[in-house]
Amino acid sequence: MNLQSKLAILADAAKYDASCASSGAAPRDSVGGRGMGSTEGMGICHSYAPDGRCISLLKILLTNFCQYDCLYCVNRVSSNVQRARFTVQEVVQLTLDFYRRNCIEGLFLSSGIIQSPDYTMEQVVEVARVLREEHDFRGYIHLKTIPDASPELMERAGRHADRLSINVELPTPEGLTALAPQKDGAAIARSMARMAVHIEDARQARKEQQAAAQVVSMPATRRTLTRRAAAPHFAPGGQSTQMIVGADATDDRTILATSAGLYGVHRLRRVYYSAFSPIPDAARALPLVAPPTVREHRLYQADWLMRFYGFAHGEIVPAGQGGMLALDMDPKLAWAIAHRERFPVNLNTAPRELLLRVPGFGVLTVDRLLAARRVRRLRHADLARLHVPLQKVLPFVEAADYRPGRALDATDLAARMAPPPAQRKLFD
Amino acid sequence: MDRHTITLAHATDWPGFRRAARALVQAGVPPQEVQWFTAQGAAQDLFASPAPPGSSVDPLPSPAGGAAPRVPEDFLRLCERLVLHRNPVRFALMYRLLWRLVRERGLRHDPLDADRLQAHHMVRAVARDMHKMHAFVRFRPVTDTEGHTVQVAWFEPDHFITEANAGFFVRRFTQMRWAILTPDASVRWDGTALHTGPGGQRSDAPPPDAGEALWLTYYRHIFNPARLKTDMMRKEMPQRYWHNLPEASLITELARGAHERSARMVQAEATTPRKAIAPLIPSHAHASR
Numbered sequence: 001m002n003l004q005s006k007l008a009i010l011a012d013a014a015k016y017d018a019s020c021a022s023s024g025a026a027p028r029d030s031v032g033g034r035g036m037g038s039t040e041g042m043g044i045c046h047s048y049a050p051d052g053r054c055i056s057l058l059k060i061l062l063t064n065f066c067q068y069d070c071l072y073c074v075n076r077v078s079s080n081v082q083r084a085r086f087t088v089q090e091v092v093q094l095t096l097d098f099y100r101r102n103c104i105e106g107l108f109l110s111s112g113i114i115q116s117p118d119y120t121m122e123q124v125v126e127v128a129r130v131l132r133e134e135h136d137f138r139g140y141i142h143l144k145t146i147p148d149a150s151p152e153l154m155e156r157a158g159r160h161a162d163r164l165s166i167n168v169e170l171p172t173p174e175g176l177t178a179l180a181p182q183k184d185g186a187a188i189a190r191s192m193a194r195m196a197v198h199i200e201d202a203r204q205a206r207k208e209q210q211a212a213a214q215v216v217s218m219p220a221t222r223r224t225l226t227r228r229a230a231a232p233h234f235a236p237g238g239q240s241t242q243m244i245v246g247a248d249a250t251d252d253r254t255i256l257a258t259s260a261g262l263y264g265v266h267r268l269r270r271v272y273y274s275a276f277s278p279i280p281d282a283a284r285a286l287p288l289v290a291p292p293t294v295r296e297h298r299l300y301q302a303d304w305l306m307r308f309y310g311f312a313h314g315e316i317v318p319a320g321q322g323g324m325l326a327l328d329m330d331p332k333l334a335w336a337i338a339h340r341e342r343f344p345v346n347l348n349t350a351p352r353e354l355l356l357r358v359p360g361f362g363v364l365t366v367d368r369l370l371a372a373r374r375v376r377r378l379r380h381a382d383l384a385r386l387h388v389p390l391q392k393v394l395p396f397v398e399a400a401d402y403r404p405g406r407a408l409d410a411t412d413l414a415a416r417m418a419p420p421p422a423q424r425k426l427f428d
Numbered sequence: 429m430d431r432h433t434i435t436l437a438h439a440t441d442w443p444g445f446r447r448a449a450r451a452l453v454q455a456g457v458p459p460q461e462v463q464w465f466t467a468q469g470a471a472q473d474l475f476a477s478p479a480p481p482g483s484s485v486d487p488l489p490s491p492a493g494g495a496a497p498r499v500p501e502d503f504l505r506l507c508e509r510l511v512l513h514r515n516p517v518r519f520a521l522m523y524r525l526l527w528r529l530v531r532e533r534g535l536r537h538d539p540l541d542a543d544r545l546q547a548h549h550m551v552r553a554v555a556r557d558m559h560k561m562h563a564f565v566r567f568r569p570v571t572d573t574e575g576h577t578v579q580v581a582w583f584e585p586d587h588f589i590t591e592a593n594a595g596f597f598v599r600r601f602t603q604m605r606w607a608i609l610t611p612d613a614s615v616r617w618d619g620t621a622l623h624t625g626p627g628g629q630r631s632d633a634p635p636p637d638a639g640e641a642l643w644l645t646y647y648r649h650i651f652n653p654a655r656l657k658t659d660m661m662r663k664e665m666p667q668r669y670w671h672n673l674p675e676a677s678l679i680t681e682l683a684r685g686a687h688e689r690s691a692r693m694v695q696a697e698a699t700t701p702r703k704a705i706a707p708l709i710p711s712h713a714h715a716s717r
Contacts, residue, residue, distance in 0.1 A: 004645050011649035029599035038600040045664065046563045047675055049651040050683045052660025059650060094642065100579065100604065101567050103643050277654040278693040288693070291654055372540040382540045 001084055007094065009084040013064035013075050014110060016279070017167075017242060018272040020045075022056040022105035022140040024237035025162040035136030036099060037106070039162070044105050057108040057142060058098050062086055062123055066112030070169065070180035071286060072247045074279040075112050081281055085114075091127045092135065099139055106140030106162075107131070113146065121149035121157070128160035142237070147184070147191040154191070155234075158198055163237035163269070166191050168262070171255045175248040179285070192266040195239050200267070202234035238269030245299060246292045247276035251323030253314075256302055260313035263306070273299045298325040305332060308363055309356045329417060333359040336396055337414050344398040344408060347378040359417075360392035392417065432457055435465045436519070439612070440588045442511045449523050453497045459527050464519035497530045509551045512588045521547055557586045558593050564669050565597070565608060568634045572605075579606040582633035582672060588612055591624055598622060609633055630672075640674050647675040653686035654693060 023043035030036050045054035063085035064075040074081055086094075091109065098104045109127055113120050124143055131137040142163040145154055158164055166188055170176045173185040241262060243255060259271045277291035302325060305311040309332070316331050317323055318338050326334045336343060336359045345354050347369060355366045365388055369378060376382075377400040383390060395407040407413070432452065436444045445464075452462060507522050525543050528535050535541055539548075567579035579601070583590075590608065594615040597606065607616040609628040616623045661679075670676035 004642065007642060007645050008649045011646050015650050015652050030602040031599060032602075034603065036601050036603055038596075040596075040599075042559075044559070044563050047647065047673065048661040048665040049647065050658050050661055050679055050686065051652045051655040052657030052664075053652075053655075054664070055647070055650060058646065060646075097639060098643060098646070100601075101640070101643060102565050102581070275655075277652060278690065280693055282693070288695075290690070293655060293657070368539045372538055375534040375537045376540070378540075385540060385542065385545055 003090060003094075006084040006086055006090070007060070009082055010060045010062075010064060010086060013061045013081070013112075014059045014108075016074065016274065016277065017059065017108075017110065017144075018053075018274040019142070019165065019240055019242060019270070020054050020056045020059060020108065021142075021163070021237075021240070021270065024269060025140055026233055026236045028138050030136075030138050033136045033138060035138060036096075037138030039105070039138070039140055046103050046105065056105050057140065058095055058104045058106070059108040060086070060091070060094075060110075062091065062109060062111035062120075062127065063114055064112050065114050068113055068180070068182040070183065071283040072169075072179055072244055072276060072279075074281065076283070078283070079281045088123065088126050088130060092130050095131060095139075096135060096137065099137075104139075106137075106142070108142040108144075110144035111146075117146045117148035118150050118153060121146045121153045125153060125156045125160065128157065132160050140237075145191065145195070147187045151194060154195065155198065158195070158202075158234040161235050161237075162233075163240060164195055164235045165240045165242070166195075167242045168258070169242070169244055170248060171243050171245075171250045171258045172248075175250055179247060189266075192239065192241070192262075192268070195235070196266045198234045199236075199238060202236075206233065239266070240270040240272065241268060242272040242274055244276050245273050245296055247286055251317075252295070252299060252302070252325045253317040253323035255299060256306070256313040256316060259303060260306060271303060273303070294327050295325070298327065298331060302331045305335075310353050311335075329414070330359070332357070333392065333417055337417065340408050340413075343396045344404050345396060347383075347397050347399045348373055358393060358396050360389045432462045433465065434462060434519075435467060437467055439466050439468065440511050440591070441466065442508060445507075445511065445519060445522065449526055450497060452523070453526060453530060459520065459524040462520070462523060464516075464523070497526065499526060499529050500536050503529060503536075506547060506551055509554050510547055512554045512592055513550045514587045515550065518550065521550075554587050554589065558589050560669065561585055561589060561593050562596055564665075564673060566672065566674060567606060568637050568640070570634045576605055579604055580634050581606070581608045582628075582630050583608055583610050584668075584672060585610055585612075590615055594622055594624075636674060644675055644678060648678055648682065651682055651686075653682070654690040656683060656686040656690070658683055 021043050022039070023041065025039035025041070027040055029038035029040075043056055045056050047055040049055060061075070063083070064081065065083050065085060066073075066075045066077055069076045069078050073079075091107070095104070095107045099106070107127070109124055111120050111124050124146075128141050128143060131141065140163075141161045142165065143157050143161040145157055145164050145166050147166050154164075168176075168185075168188055169180055169183065176183055176185045243258070245255065255273070262268045262271055273296050275291035275293050275296035276286065278288050282288055302311075302316045305316055306313055316335065317325055318334055325331050329337075336357065342354075342357070345358055347355070352366060352370060355361060355369060356363070361369075365386055368386065369382075372378060372382065379400050380402040383393060383397075383399070394402075395404045395413065398404060410416070434448045434452075436448070503525070510518050510522055521543065525535075525547060528543065535544070538544065561583060565581045565583050567581045569577050570580050572578050585593075590610045590613040594608070594617070597608065597615075598617055601617070603619070605617065605619050607614065609632055611629075612627045614625045614628050616625065658679075665673075665676075670679070
């Protein structure tokens with residue numbers, strides 16, 4: 001099979017993984033090296049597919065042969081899809097070629113399980129090792145790790161990769177047992193915990209190293225030293241995971257509780273939600289309907305509320321909706337409408353945490369308001385100048401020259417806030 | 429009214445602006461009495477008095493003993509980006525902000541001031557353009573007269589960012605020979621030094637090469653037809669970039685085929701498994717809504 005055909009099969013096989021982030025790596029470049037590549041902290045999306053998803057990394061499977069039979073997965077052993085396998089050299093050459101053309105930030109490599117978890121993991125790690133050591137590649141590498149692989153292999157993966165991930169796949173252990181019989185939820189949790197410890201240890205060690213370096217730094221000679229492609233890091237971009245949404249009956253409240261646990265216990269950098277989408281050659285047990293992308297979007301919004309807006313996972317999903325987020329309005333607006341007694345919030349006196357709860361305000365907006373009110377009284381016109389969605393914000397705030405009046409009490413507030421049905425694009 | 433006309437050497441002449449602005453502030457010249465031009469701009473403006481060749485500033489008032497203006501460090505950083513914006517009002521805005529920063533104590537702490545907000549929006553546009561250039565430059569290999577492989581790209585930025593952005597590509601592709609051509613300017617890296625030159629034309633850059641086919645294959649297959657969302661794609665990858673992105677030629681075809689492909693997947697009967705599997709069909713797995 002030629003490279004074109006393999007690439008077609010193994011990109012097809014990888015596209016159900018939502019993550020494509022290339023952020024969070026330690027800054028480095030190719031000055032003074034043999035190879036190419038740089039990361040400057042911020043991720044770069046080099047292209048967008050017509051599904052609206054960012055293409056930042058070459059996201060492929062090393063092989064889509066797999067011994068497991070996870071029902072939601074296009075690569076499960078019982079699927080009739082065409083199979084292929086890359087050699088280590090082929091993945092290395094593709095990565096370097098796309099990188100040289102400036103099409104990607106690096107590689108996101110995953111694999112079906114062949115022979116044994118250790119054998120598979122070893123092949124995946126070998127790709128990263130060849131890129132780093134033989135080609136001095138300094139771009140981004142994200143490796144999907146296999147939970148049952150040996151700790152020693154995980155250690156090697158972490159040395160070469162900027163980010164590691166293990167997919168929890170389904171939000172509950174029961175779901176995992178039902179749909180992914182060979183996967184072991186406990187083993188996944190153990191691996192995540194082990195990675196979290198490695199990441200934290202390396203971060204601490206590096207902090208101490210930097211503190212020591214400040215005492216004896218010699219900036220003039222630093223640049224001339226050849227820096228190793230692999231920094232003395234362990235996955236400095238942290239670890240992430242993915243949950244499939246809509247393949248089983250788990251509600252949003254449970255999903256968010258699982259995420260909160262992952263952020264809290266294993267200090268994950270990101271949890272990705274992937275609306276289960278129909279796959280070619282699907283199993284009989286799964287709902288073959290259009291993917292619930294609006295629900296996925298609401299879960300991402302709720303996830304942001306937990307990470308950046310001070311919301312606890314338990315308060316985001318309103319009572320009386322069967323544990324589900326509203327589809328017709330964003331979760332922050334839904335929360336505000338359900339908690340009108342907390343509003344209006346006074347722009348000139350409210351603390352940061354209350355301002356963050358105002359629908360339509362982002363973190364940046366809140367920080368600007370806080371800075372500005374030290375030198376002036378905030379007025380209605382100031383909001384207009386900030387380009388915030390006024391219709392959404394105004395019922396919930398008061399300013400020096402503005403009060404919402406009875407708008408907050410109006411019974412049709414929710415109806416006025418939710419976009420008219422004609423504008424809803426559920427299926428675009 | 430005593431009007432001053434300042435003609436800067438080129439579109440992004442930040443040092444020239446700094447020199448002139450410092451002198452003007454020290455001489456107490458208010459913003460409404462200064463007109464700013466760049467050398468190219470002035471040449472096209474029939475009503476502007478011709479700038480004497482070689483002189484960047486005309487006429488520069490002599491400082492009336494005023495102290496050198498002191499401004500916050502972030503203001504300088506802001507101006508270094510603002511000067512790259514294509515809008516001709518940028519110099520007047522920068523000078524007005526400088527003038528006001530020196531006189532109005534509260535201004536540096538007020539992020540909602542109209543001038544500051546305008547500057548901020550313009551800088552955001554420049555930063556976004558620089559980011560999109562990092563993302564959307566596409567190199568194609570050519571062989572130069574000495575037999576070296578040089579990676580060459582054609583790019584059309586919104587603002588005057590090409591030279592300011594070259595450092596990113598130098599750091600990323602230090603060991604490579606490359607050139608980026610744009611309508612306003614070109615930059616070339618020979619492996620050791622950066623050379624800047626005049627703008628070029630799209631036809632100066634190489635056509636698609638055979639190796640690009642792999643990238644197109646990847647783009648075609650990483651797309652999930654069940655999730656067509658072209659609005660989102662257009663928002664992040666505006667159409668004006670498409671004619672320089674090789675993969676964009678596939679978009680129309682992929683989007684058109686998507687509905688049909690995903691409908692086929694939804695309607696298809698589940699297939700007979702290649703291998704027998706245990707019947708594990710928990711009833712709750714069906715209901716997702």
